Amino acid sequence: MTITRLHSGPRMSQAVIHGNIVYLAGQVGAPGESVTVQTQSVLAAIDALLAEAGTDKTRILTATIWLADMADFAEMNAVWDSWVVAEHAPARATGEAKLATPDYKVEIIVTAALA
Template sequence: MSIIKKQTGPRMSQIVIHGDTVYLSGQVGDVNTDITTQTKTVLTKIENLLQEAGSSKEHLLSATIWLKDMNDFAAMNSVWDDWVKDIIPPARACGESKLAHESLLVEITITAAIA
């Protein structure tokens, strides 16, 4: 079974496709914006990457969400809930973690099926 990698750089690929499964690297928002803006940006990036891979948010299998501070959980969930309101949501985990840049508040990784 082939492995296809897209948007590949020296450190990682943004998209990896193996069979009928799409794996996205962790997506982050713009530094120095609030949790709501960062979450919206991340979800837009995810939708664009899924489209490039031949999938969509309707085919999400799982999501892992890392927050810099769990005090942002409700605000992030407000954006997330609006994003998944018209689909059956995926399996999901959410935790607190130190992220790659001090101004990053959220990072989301996605696994999805190709329809």
């Protein structure tokens, strides 16, 4: 079965397509911005990668969201709730983690079915 990698670098690919599934790397927003702005830019990046892979957010199977501080949960959810298509909401987990730099407040990882 073919494996296709999108936007590959020496350490990672932004997306990997295998079979009828696309796996996205963790997406982060502009360092230092608010949780709202970072979440908006992360979701825009997810939309773009999914489109490039031939699918969209209605086909997301799972989402894992990492927040640097769970105090930002409601702020992130406000952006998420306006983005996600309710009748196509994926299985989702959210947790708190130390992200790559202190300027990152949210990281989102998704897996989606191809259209």
